[in-house]
Every structure is written in structure tokens, then in C-alpha cells.
Amino acid sequence: MSLLKPFSKLPGLNTANILPAGKYEGHLTSTWQTTWFKLVESEEQFQQSLADALVEETSVTVNVRLAKSLPLPMENDESRPRIDLVVFIINLTSELSFQSAEASLKYLDPGYFLGKVCFMVTNARNASAPAERLDAVRKLAASLHCPLLFAEDQTPDGVASATERLLTILKVAAGLVPIATALYVSNLTRCTLPLDIDQPSFD
């Protein structure tokens, strides 16, 4: 199985490499009565805007490797630099998005789960995102000891703040922050489950 390994390559000088992975898919929704289908735009645009914003960072050279899911194609193995942080972007309104992220996890070497993986969800406030899905993502992130970030993908401000938070984690994961290591920080940032997560929600 082609696992992505965290330490099998040498790092670059003052460089951090990030792999935002998010399945790009739209889905057709329909209702019984109407005969209209609405094709829903998905998060490739968010992934791209995030990438554009990340590379603007000046204190560190950030390289972004965009992917839809893992495993990554073998042809790129040679040329691929060491990936410091893998971010799974999950659109909460899409079941496929969640399933794709879940399926991609097994292609990561366990070493990544020591602070080099994080989850980012979008559309948490969207009415069509079922609460169970967010709970499922929370449980997944908590069980893997990974941080869970919430991002707002529709406005440039939202993208900017998501970028900032990712950069903070990325710099640590790349070993560019003195004193802090990825494992240490992940203890502080990892997702925790509220005690009442399995209780039925308000609505």
C-alpha cells in the first residue's frame, strides 16, 4: 500500500509543504414535487483560494500540493517534497466529502497522526448539513488526536482567517517554530468531544 510517510525525505530550508485534500464533487439534489435539479458547486474553489492565500506568506516559503483524495499518484513520488501537514477539507453538506476523507486516512503513515494532520470543515452553519455528520467528524478527529478547524468559505475574509490558522499549525508541523513541536502543540489543539455528544440535539 502506498503510504505517505512524514519523515522519509529531507526538509527544505525555511520551507513548509502542505497538502490540502478535499474531494471535489458536486451533487444533484432533487425534491419529489419539482422537476428541477440544482447542481451544487463544491469546494474546489475554496481549496484553490486557500492555496493562493497560503503561498502569499512571506516569512516562510509555503508549497501547496493540492489533491482530491489519497492515495497520491505514484508518478509524483520522486518529485514530491516532504509533506509537513495534511489538511482534510470536509464540506459538511456532502456525505461524499466526508466519506472520501475517511477513506483517504488509511493511506497516511501513522507518523502523521502525531500532529501533522488536521481537519477543516466548511458549511457548518448550513441548514442542509445534518448534525450527525458534524458529530461524526468530531469523533473522527478526536479519535485521531487531530485539531478540527471550522472555516467559512464564501467570503475572502473567511478564507483569510482559515489561512492564518492553518499557517500557525503548519509552521509548527514543519518544525519552523522554536521550542514547539507538532506533537506538543497537537496535545493542546486536538479535538475533544463534549460529554453530551451522544445525546439528541435540540431540534
Add this chain to the structure above:
Amino acid sequence: MGSMDNTAKRLLERLVRRIPSQMLKTTLDKWSRLTSTQRQSIDYTESKWALTEKLLAICEENELTVKHIAELEMIHVIENPNLGMWYAFQLMDPQDDAHSVELTQFKEQFKSHLRELIRHVSIKIKKHTDEAVWIRIAWGDTFSRPNHLKPTYVVHYLQTPYVFLTSLTSKQKPLLSQALVLSTRYQAIKDANLSGRKLTAIRDLLMKQYLQVFPTKFPSPLAERNRVVSNLHIEKEQAGSAANRHQMACEAFGDGILPQLQSAVYKLETKFRDHTNKTMTERDETFRCVVKFASTNLLESLRHSASSGVASTPVTPLLSSVPLKGKNYFVITDNGPGPSSQMKPSQK
């Protein structure tokens, strides 16, 4: 009493109302039924009502009739073919001399055949610069004069089997079909199941006047095919499959700017299929429904869906039939071409 009867007046009023003031000047100039003094005397900044009155007066002066106003309307429609609904038809089974029918022959034959079939009819034929023959038909019947307020426009490209029409009643259809078939030297005409508001779009689609992409074993280097990467620091891991998808999408729909088709309609007459809904699936009768895709540019949307992975590649024949067959109306049955299960909407 003047030469302009009620119909002529109404037709003129309607035209002045429809044509935007800026375009009115050019249209009137093309019409060439007014003298230059008359044309100069028109103030295009006036209200439409005032313009109508002015034009009515000039038309009376020149003793113009409804036929002349119909000319004006035709000029306007030819200049603006993308208003109103157009329906495509295809001529079938050409006779030996069908491919050498030229303009004069077609004009004479069409007029004479149509006049044989219907006594009161007003026909105007005009050849446009792009090889299209435009026909305006005002229909009357045994007892009444041609109705110029509800004309049918027909566009035919000589030496092709394609004909495009605007509104036609079921009574008029067989008469027009007959006249067309006889004058073009074909044996039959059928509905091409393609319609839209933009004549140029359905014409380009049917006559394949856009960049076709043919399957090739060695497509051009990835670098040219891929979207321009915004930054050297950003790289796509799965660029190969993206390029593949893009190639397949272009093979199905074409490259570059695509004809602006605005809708595609699928009429389903298939059995209901959804394993999560037993009640509906158990029914024997067909589940009739109509699926309509609408967009400002449907073909580009579909191509983008395929190249970005939203629609699976290779492109399903249900979608690729639109450009391939030049149709945008399909009836899908369980025995029909293309697996009908692919059209099942996913209930999410």
C-alpha cells in the same frame, strides 16, 4: 382612409415598440422605403408613441402597405435572430438533385408549391449574407387574407438538410412541410428535437460549427492542456487524471466557445428505481417525469462538470448526445439507448 389599414398600423406599432430606439435608425435605413429627407426628419429621442405617429404619417405619405411593413419586420428579425423560439427540422432522403438546388430554383419552387396548397398566403424570401435563406410567411385561408401579425419565419441553409422555424400551428405544419420537401428535392421532413431561443446557437450546434475534439492516442503535452497554475508553489497531485477528464469532456462537448444552448429536456418513461424506496420501486407502471437542465450556456456547464469531475467520465451518452446528435429533447424508455439507471436522481 389611406394605404395603411388597421393591420398595417398595428404591425408598425408593434415593431416600433419592440425595436430599441437606438436600433430603429439603422433598421429604417436598411429598409430604404423612406426618402432621405423623411429619415432625417425623425427625432429618435422622442417617445415611442410619438415615433409611431410620425412613422405612420410618413408611411401614409409614401402609400406604403402592410406588405412593406412586413419587410421592415423581416429586416429586424434577420438582424436579431436570437429573440423568440426556434425549432429545428431536418429534411430526409434526398433525391439525386437535392444537393444542387440553388437559390432561384428554390425560391420559385417554394412559392409555387405553397401557393398551390393554400390560396391566401404572403411569402417573402430573402437571402442573407451567410448563405441562409430567410422566408417570412403570413398565413390566410380560403376566406381570409394573410394574417401579418402572426407570421412564421423559416431559415434554410441551401444544400444542407436543415430548416429552422418559428411558431407554426398544427394546421400550417403539413402545408409548410410539403412545400419545403418539394422545393428542396427531399422526400420527407422530421422534427430534429432541437429548440432554443438563439437561432445562432442551435444552428451552430446542428451544423457542428464549433471546435470539435477528436479522440487521440497522444494528446498534447500536459502543460498546455492543464489550467494555468496560479503559482509555482502550488502543484496539483492528481493533474494527470484532471487532464484526462478534461480531454474526455472536450471530446464529448467540443473545445473553445460552445453554442449557447439554454436547456435540455429529458422525458423519462422508465420504471422507478431506488433501493431505499421499496413502495415506489415495486410499482409496475412507468414513473413518468421530466428532467430539465437549464443554464445560460448549457454545453459549457456540462463540459465543465465533466472536466472537473462532478459528472463522471467517460461522459454518459445521455449528456453527450446533446452535441453528438444535435438534440435537446429526449424521451428515455427502459428499452431505449443508454442505461436509464444513470438518470436516477440521487436522493440526498
